[in-house]
Amino acid sequence: MSNAVTRLNNYFQSRQATHSVSWSEQLSGPKHQRKWTMQVKAFGELLGTGTADTKSVAKEKAAEEALVALGIIQSE
Template sequence: MANYITQLNNYFQAQKASHTLSWVEYSTGPSHEIKWTVQCKISGEVKGTGVADSKAAAKEEAARQALVALGF
């Protein structure tokens, strides 16, 4: 699995703008079928949303979408 979260963090650290990156995480569904939704926000604007069975996978997808939105 590619590590989009690391790529995104590295990009913002290089830009000295890591303070503009934030995450919103929440789960839905019964405890035996939890779905995680993670939003990647840049300066308060949602740039990626991931939905998956694990929080880590949802965060990776949100980071991937944010990188695409940034032109990577």
């Protein structure tokens, strides 16, 4: 698990709210050039979206965006 994903999970675990977090994924593009888009929501609110060539990198990007939205880290 990536650093941002771990931090996001730890944030919600510390608040006993892991059940409120959900991830969705979408795969698009031609077979030779796939793109993954991952979204993370908490309590039904979209917190982050990430798009990349791999699912894990897209999830990391979405988690980073969520951490910024929650005020845990600052945008770079």
